[in-house]
Amino acid sequence: MSARSQDTSWLHRFAIVTALATFVLIGFGGLVTSKGVGMAVPDWPNTFGYNMFLVPFDEWLGKFGVFEEHSHRLVASFVGLLTIVLAAWLWVKDSRNWVRLLGIGALVLVVAQGVLGGLRVTEINQNLGLIHGAMAQLFLLLVCGIALVTSNWWRRVNLSEGDGAGFAALTGALVAVICLVFVQLLLGATMRHQHAGLAIWDFPLAHGQVWPATDEASVAQYNKNRYELQKSLHAQNRLYDAEGNPKTYLASGHDILSWHVWLQMLHRLGAVATLVLVVALVVKARRRLGQAHSFTKAGYTLLAMIVAQAGIGIWTILSNKAADVATGHVVLGAACLALSSLLLLAAKRCAFVAEAANATERLAKRSDGAAVDTGQTAAVAV
Numbered sequence: 001m002s003a004r005s006q007d008t009s010w011l012h013r014f015a016i017v018t019a020l021a022t023f024v025l026i027g028f029g030g031l032v033t034s035k036g037v038g039m040a041v042p043d044w045p046n047t048f049g050y051n052m053f054l055v056p057f058d059e060w061l062g063k064f065g066v067f068e069e070h071s072h073r074l075v076a077s078f079v080g081l082l083t084i085v086l087a088a089w090l091w092v093k094d095s096r097n098w099v100r101l102l103g104i105g106a107l108v109l110v111v112a113q114g115v116l117g118g119l120r121v122t123e124i125n126q127n128l129g130l131i132h133g134a135m136a137q138l139f140l141l142l143v144c145g146i147a148l149v150t151s152n153w154w155r156r157v158n159l160s161e162g163d164g165a166g167f168a169a170l171t172g173a174l175v176a177v178i179c180l181v182f183v184q185l186l187l188g189a190t191m192r193h194q195h196a197g198l199a200i201w202d203f204p205l206a207h208g209q210v211w212p213a214t215d216e217a218s219v220a221q222y223n224k225n226r227y228e229l230q231k232s233l234h235a236q237n238r239l240y241d242a243e244g245n246p247k248t249y250l251a252s253g254h255d256i257l258s259w260h261v262w263l264q265m266l267h268r269l270g271a272v273a274t275l276v277l278v279v280a281l282v283v284k285a286r287r288r289l290g291q292a293h294s295f296t297k298a299g300y301t302l303l304a305m306i307v308a309q310a311g312i313g314i315w316t317i318l319s320n321k322a323a324d325v326a327t328g329h330v331v332l333g334a335a336c337l338a339l340s341s342l343l344l345l346a347a348k349r350c351a352f353v354a355e356a357a358n359a360t361e362r363l364a365k366r367s368d369g370a371a372v373d374t375g376q377t378a379a380v381a382v
Contacts, residue, residue, distance in 0.1 A: 008150045011093050015147035018082040019338075022140045023331060025079050028072040029136060030330030033192045034323040036249065038129060040065030041073070044118040052077065064245045076114065083110040086146065094150065102146050109139045126193045133189040137182065137337055144338045148345055157353050164354025166288035167295070167347040173281045174344040177302075180274050181337045187267045188333065196260035197326070198249070201229065203317050206265060214258040222256050233320065248320035271310050278306050295350075298343055305336050 032038050041047050047055045047070055060070040083106050090103035113135055120128040148154060191197045199222070206212040207222055233239040233248070241247055282299040289296050312329045319325050 008093060009152065011089050012147060012150040012152070014082075014089065015086060015143065015150055018079065018086050019140065019143045019147050021075070021079050021082055022136075022143055023334065025072070025075045026136055026140065026334050027327060027331045028068065028075050029133065030327040031323060032068050032072050033129070033133070034249065034321070034326040034330075035065065035068060035246070037065030037068050038120065039124065040069040042121065044121040047073065064243070073117075076117065080110050080114060083107055083143075086143075090146070090150075096149075099146070099149055102142060102149070106139065106142045106146065109135060109142060113139060130189055130193045133193070134186055137185055137334060140334055140338055141341050144342055145345060148342055154349060157349060164351050164357075167351040167354065169288050170281065170285060170295075170347050171344060171351065173277070173284060174340060174347060177274070177277050177281060177340045178337065178344060180270065180277060181333070181340055184267065184270045184274060185333050185337060187263060187270060188330070191260075191263055191267065192326075194260070194263075195254040196256075196263050198226075198317070198321050199256045199260035200264045201226070201317060201320060203314050206261075206268075211265065212261055214261050216258075219256055219258050219261070222261070226256065229320075246323075248322050249326070271313060275306055275310060278303050295343070295346065298339070298346075302336065302339050302343065305332065305339065309333055309336055 032040075043049065045052055048059060050056070050059070052070075052073055055070065060066045087103035087107040091100050094100055113132065116128055116132040116135065119125065120132055191199075200206045200212065202208065207218075207225075212218070212222075230239065238247060278299075282296065282303050285293070285296040285299045309329065309332045312325060312332060316322070316326045316329050
């Protein structure tokens with residue numbers, strides 16, 4: 001091992017800071033989308049003609065929409081700076097070429113994210129916003145992965161002989177969980193960017209039905225019902241605050257379409273499937289590794305997060321898509337994806353180390369056996 005790769009403790013800590021900053025960035029992005037204020041600042045890379053970093057405070061602090069969007073840009077710039085430093089630090093400090101390439105990959109992703117975010121504003125394109133949101137999740141996974149592989153645990157993991165098969169048995173379930181959580185995040189992002197987040201506003205039923213009808217007459221009735229609900233909330237002063245800013249986002253300015261209803265129902269089914277799959281993962285971890293194993297405990301944490309995520313999703317519906325609740329749903333979803341991905345990396349690492357240890361032991365036994373055979377042959381010859 002070269003000198004430059006012996007101690008990566010501070011590099012590991014810096015990667016954690018970058019990951020945490022990315023969570024904050026995703027939170028601000030979720031808040032911008034939840035409030036529908038992505039165009040509150042209509043120019044880019046400037047802000048109302050000012051250099052982004054030199055905007056007077058009275059131009060954006062405390063201003064609805066502008067504060068969220070400009071803060072999002074500032075945090076994104078900070079994450080970009082952190083990523084540049086992280087990539088350079090990995091290149092200089094870590095001798096593992098594949099880890100250095102992870103740093104380069106993170107740098108490429110963060111630059112692409114910045115460009116996509118700018119094009120979303122200049123081109124006024126919702127689809128670019130959707131891609132922007134999906135890439136943010138991938139960037140988070142990459143930075144979290146870098147934090148794990150630069151940790152002392154990654155280099156010094158030590159296992160009993162039986163652990164390898166147990167971890168290997170869990171990787172398939174973890175891959176399935178990650179794929180399903182990512183699909184859920186994509187469905188949620190599509191609903192948000194296509195204004196379909198409140199195509200259904202009741203729970204556990206959907207427009208009073210187990211599975212809502214999506215014919216033209218039914219969808220027309222849903223739109224009529226939503227209009228009546230909006231009037232009722234407005235009469236109760238629950239739609240706007242004293243300054244005229246929305247409290248909830250039941251009204252998106254767009255009619256409900258049949259595919260919006262389908263999208264919402266698929267998202268609900270996906271939530272149930274994710275919960276079932278994570279329960280199965282935890283049960284499998286208990287059987288293969290034992291209830292007291294740290295990996296099993298991490299699985300319980302993931303299960304608790306998935307349950308909380310489902311609860312916040314229900315709260316989002318029942319609160320008529322209150323922005324802070326919807327944003328919490330986005331951030332916790334990203335955390336679920338990050339934790340499940342870290343568990344997969346940890347399981348793969350443990351399985352690899354255990355297999356390498358077993359292979360070394362088998363080779364040592366064969367070497368000892370060969371030495372014994374050679375000694376016996378020599379004794380007979382004498």
